[in-house]
Amino acid sequence: MPEFRKSKLQGVIEIYPKVFRDERGYFFESFRQDWFQELGVDVNWKQDNQSYSVKGTIRGLHFQRPPYAQAKLVRVIQGKVLDVVVDLRKGSDTYGQSHSVVLDADQHNLLYVPAGFAHGFSVLEDAIFLYKCSEYYHFPSEGGISWNDPDLRIDWMVEDPIISEKDEKWPTLATFTSESEGGF
Numbered sequence: 001m002p003e004f005r006k007s008k009l010q011g012v013i014e015i016y017p018k019v020f021r022d023e024r025g026y027f028f029e030s031f032r033q034d035w036f037q038e039l040g041v042d043v044n045w046k047q048d049n050q051s052y053s054v055k056g057t058i059r060g061l062h063f064q065r066p067p068y069a070q071a072k073l074v075r076v077i078q079g080k081v082l083d084v085v086v087d088l089r090k091g092s093d094t095y096g097q098s099h100s101v102v103l104d105a106d107q108h109n110l111l112y113v114p115a116g117f118a119h120g121f122s123v124l125e126d127a128i129f130l131y132k133c134s135e136y137y138h139f140p141s142e143g144g145i146s147w148n149d150p151d152l153r154i155d156w157m158v159e160d161p162i163i164s165e166k167d168e169k170w171p172t173l174a175t176f177t178s179e180s181e182g183g184f
Contacts, residue, residue, distance in 0.1 A: 079126050149172045
């Protein structure tokens with residue numbers, strides 16, 4: 001059974017699987033539905049995504065609006081990233097707060113992110129990033145929060161980040177909060 005670490009943001013769970021190593025290499029279970037059922041999380045995974053990013057890249061902070069909001073299970077299979085989530089759930093005690101964890105291919109750790117969070121990551125070493133999603137990608141529902149919003153005070157741990165044009169244009173958390181009438 002893996003080690004589960006709950007974050008201060010309700011529902012966000014760091015997962016550290018049991019890795020079996022020997023002279024041939026290693027083996028571990030990266031996903032089991034019964035783990036989540038034991039934690040009270042019942043997710044029907046619908047889509048897997050994979051990206052490759054070079055060191056210094058920041059992707060995010062992204063989300064999909066309800067009813068297409070996505071829960072995600074994320075990990076890296078090569079490299080290292082700083083994974084970041086921001087609580088956007090209306091009425092949540094931790095609304096607007098963030099949680100970050102280094103996902104490392106050598107550690108094989110994962111992060112479970114419930115629906116209702118913005119998600120992003122910075123690339124600390126060239127990385128292949130995998131994520132399961134509970135909903136299909138739905139372009140009209142796509143949204144984001146500014147990665148460098150000073151109110152979020154996120155230390156992305158990279159200098160001179162590589163940012164997409166789209167990610168440069170997302171609104172601040174304050175603007176999102178106003179436009180969404182307090183979140184999702």
